[in-house]
Amino acid sequence: MLNVRDDFPVLKRLINDKPIVYLDSACMSLKPRQVVEAMNEYYIQYPACGGRSIHRLGEEASHAYEASREKFARFLNAAEPEECIWTRNATESLNIVAASVKLPKDAKLVTTTLEHHSGSLPFVERAKRDNLEIEIVEAKPDGTFDLEDWKNAIDNRTKLVSVVHSSNVTGTVAPLKEIVEIAHDKGALVMADDAQYAPHHPLDVQDFDVDFSAISVHKMCGPSGMGVLYGKLELLKEMDMFLVGGDTVADVRYEKGKIVPEYLPPPEKFEAGLQNYAGAIGAGAAAEYLQSLGMREIEKHERALLAQAIKELQGMDEVTIFGGDNIDIKTGLVAFLVSSVETAHDVATFLNESRNVMVRSGAHCVHPFHYQHGILPSKGTNRASFYLYNNQEDVDVFIQAMRELIEASS
Ligand SMILES: Cc1ncc(COP(=O)(O)O)c(C=O)c1O
Numbered sequence: 001m002l003n004v005r006d007d008f009p010v011l012k013r014l015i016n017d018k019p020i021v022y023l024d025s026a027c028m029s030l031k032p033r034q035v036v037e038a039m040n041e042y043y044i045q046y047p048a049c050g051g052r053s054i055h056r057l058g059e060e061a062s063h064a065y066e067a068s069r070e071k072f073a074r075f076l077n078a079a080e081p082e083e084c085i086w087t088r089n090a091t092e093s094l095n096i097v098a099a100s101v102k103l104p105k106d107a108k109l110v111t112t113t114l115e116h117h118s119g120s121l122p123f124v125e126r127a128k129r130d131n132l133e134i135e136i137v138e139a140k141p142d143g144t145f146d147l148e149d150w151k152n153a154i155d156n157r158t159k160l161v162s163v164v165h166s167s168n169v170t171g172t173v174a175p176l177k178e179i180v181e182i183a184h185d186k187g188a189l190v191m192a193d194d195a196q197y198a199p200h201h202p203l204d205v206q207d208f209d210v211d212f213s214a215i216s217v218h219k220m221c222g223p224s225g226m227g228v229l230y231g232k233l234e235l236l237k238e239m240d241m242f243l244v245g246g247d248t249v250a251d252v253r254y255e256k257g258k259i260v261p262e263y264l265p266p267p268e269k270f271e272a273g274l275q276n277y278a279g280a281i282g283a284g285a286a287a288e289y290l291q292s293l294g295m296r297e298i299e300k301h302e303r304a305l306l307a308q309a310i311k312e313l314q315g316m317d318e319v320t321i322f323g324g325d326n327i328d329i330k331t332g333l334v335a336f337l338v339s340s341v342e343t344a345h346d347v348a349t350f351l352n353e354s355r356n357v358m359v360r361s362g363a364h365c366v367h368p369f370h371y372q373h374g375i376l377p378s379k380g381t382n383r384a385s386f387y388l389y390n391n392q393e394d395v396d397v398f399i400q401a402m403r404e405l406i407e408a409s410s
Pocket of ligand 1 (some may be wrong): 091163
């Protein structure tokens with residue numbers, strides 16, 4: 001098992017004289033000292049603008065910003081650093097793709113009931129904008145898909161597919177390679193939502209052959225307000241602009257009463273305005289940190305904790321696991337319902353107040369999947385998510401708090 005808790009200063013905190021049990025990493029991960037220090041170095045040593053300033057501090061900022069992109073490209077095994085665009089979050093990455101890929105008038109989009117709203121709604125809006133059809137593939141109750149459904153949904157008109165690689169509700173890992181193959185056979189592009197996959201499993205974008213991948217840096221030990229859009233370079237070059245303005249242009253001419261821009265290639269094409277330099281530097285440090293531990297090791301560590309948690313939860317009559325229990329195809333999270341408690345928020349409040357156990361409650365920005373399986377978002381589900389800094393003791397305290405909750409509510 002990994003032993004990295006000393007890297008995470010917040011884990012030393014006591015609240016009401018008790019340690020914290022942080023089981024909400026699927027929302028936001030904790031940050032290791034290595035990431036915070038890399039960002040502090042920027043703010044203290046060279047807090048200048050990258051890209052445009054030619055003075056020494058500007059040069060240092062530009063260098064660190066681009067070096068970080070290279071680190072991130074290595075993390076994803078992207079063919080070129082330019083294929084990694086810094087964004088504010090996975091949501092922005094997904095919006096860029098959905099809004100900016102050029103599509104013919106009769107194009108069809110395909111997505112699923114398991115998508116995070118950040119993966120489905122940009123498709124809904126694009127479809128509205130251009131009057132396109134969207135076909136929805138339904139996930140099964142355990143979060144798995146039937147490949148036949150994908151084969152039926154993707155046809156010659158399908159041009160863009162959005163699929164959540166690992167679900168933030170069920171933790172289920174989708175058969176991405178097979179879906180990509182089905183899509184590519186029909187000439188469709190695939191946008192993978194890797195917000196939950198990238199922090200927990202080895203992600204080789206060339207091996208998966210995805211066309212686009214959206215990554216949430218703040219879920220992978222990086223700073224908040226940072227994301228990455230990976231895209232195959234040729235595709236990024238062809239796409240329409242998303243945000244335009246400073247730093248996206250090689251030149252802007254004034255010709256006969258007209259303003260005529262000449263845009264830069266990726267990545268600058270998609271990085272308009274002054275950037276979150278500290279955030280990008282922290283993102284590179286996070287990628288390096290995770291790689292130094294080994295993504296397979298991280299996956300193994302989390303699955304061991306998850307297996308233990310699922311086994312204990314299954315022994316409680318009042319608890320129903322939502323989203324299957326096949327550890328081999330899961331990211332380290334489990335969603336569940338407690339029949340003796342009215343809402344998921346009540347469960348989360350009890351766990352927090354009794355033993356500082358921090359879990360998520362609600363519909364996790366995936367309302368369609370909850371409706372599909374008869375759970376009103378207002379009741380919601382709870383989600384406990386594990387990461388590299390959690391340990392056996394965290395699982396024990398969580399389970400103990402769950403037992404106390406059930407005793408108090410039955
Ligand atoms: C599967 C999935 N996709 C997308 C997102 C959105 O990520 P971000 O907050 O980086 O925009 C999340 C966040 O919870 C997620 O879990």
